[in-house]
Amino acid sequence: MTNLSKDFKSKISTLARISSLTIEKVQESSDGTKKILFKLEDGNFIESVLIREKNHWTLCISTQAGCQMGCKFCLTGRYGFKRDLLPSEIVDQITISRFNMPEGNNIKNIVMMGMGEPLANYKNTIKAINIITTNSGLEFSKRKITVSTCGIVPMIEQLGRDTVVNLAVSLNAANNETRNYLMPINRMYPIEKLIDACRAYPMPKRRRITFEYILIEGVNDSPEDAENLARLMRGVLCKFNLIPFNEFPESQFRTPSDERIDAFRKILIKHKYTAVIRKSKGRDILAACGQLRGAEKGHS
Ligand code: SF4
Numbered sequence: 001m002t003n004l005s006k007d008f009k010s011k012i013s014t015l016a017r018i019s020s021l022t023i024e025k026v027q028e029s030s031d032g033t034k035k036i037l038f039k040l041e042d043g044n045f046i047e048s049v050l051i052r053e054k055n056h057w058t059l060c061i062s063t064q065a066g067c068q069m070g071c072k073f074c075l076t077g078r079y080g081f082k083r084d085l086l087p088s089e090i091v092d093q094i095t096i097s098r099f100n101m102p103e104g105n106n107i108k109n110i111v112m113m114g115m116g117e118p119l120a121n122y123k124n125t126i127k128a129i130n131i132i133t134t135n136s137g138l139e140f141s142k143r144k145i146t147v148s149t150c151g152i153v154p155m156i157e158q159l160g161r162d163t164v165v166n167l168a169v170s171l172n173a174a175n176n177e178t179r180n181y182l183m184p185i186n187r188m189y190p191i192e193k194l195i196d197a198c199r200a201y202p203m204p205k206r207r208r209i210t211f212e213y214i215l216i217e218g219v220n221d222s223p224e225d226a227e228n229l230a231r232l233m234r235g236v237l238c239k240f241n242l243i244p245f246n247e248f249p250e251s252q253f254r255t256p257s258d259e260r261i262d263a264f265r266k267i268l269i270k271h272k273y274t275a276v277i278r279k280s281k282g283r284d285i286l287a288a289c290g291q292l293r294g295a296e297k298g299h300s
Contacts, residue, residue, distance in 0.1 A: 056108040064116025084121040090128035113148040119155035153189040168210040174228035217254040226267035239274040
């Protein structure tokens, strides 16, 4: 900015800095899903995923480079934790995608479901949400923003006090024993506490909490698991996204058969829940749920 005086520039540099992410690579899946690999200023990598809906696109963004939560079924967790993203780095995934991707103008929903646990980077996540939703920022309606968590109970309560956005919870089990095994966070905040926090969460009007349930063969996919889940959720305004586990190289888990997945869903429907089977998009480019790892060749 050559039109600014030296003094003014040096004053600004003490107050603020301008930075940006760079797009390192874009991969397109056979189903149209696009995975964008961003390089951060410090050389770390993160990923965002553009998901095609009927008439618009949803952008799934990251809140951390890597993740510390160690969920057993998740590739991101396996690659360890690098650092929290700054508010600007969270927001920039949207602005850069808007300006550089052909579908950028048609991004209507934002889901914080990419790399990392948003509520483990709470301060920066909430700042980013404010920038994304304010009129002097990106002007998204709060109803179009979804925060997905593995279940950090006190921060779910805090989120409910600080803003009104959609909540998604990665549940994946209907009892503590299985959830402890799959998701270490459950040892700190067991299912009963998590469900209580969900009951108290102030969802936007006419919205329901989404519970993500990754179906893993022989681990959490039995008819008994489905019955337990239905019982556990009694009285919670919610819907279920049933996600058949996405196998990846070296994964210890398997995808259940279509019959077993369907039987699980039918039990939830019988108990009057909305349950949708989400065949993950972008599987062929490792852009599906739990498959982001923010790695470029030669990096990890
Ligand atoms: S599922 Fe989410 S919270 Fe769990 S390790 Fe993966 S990125 Fe982290």
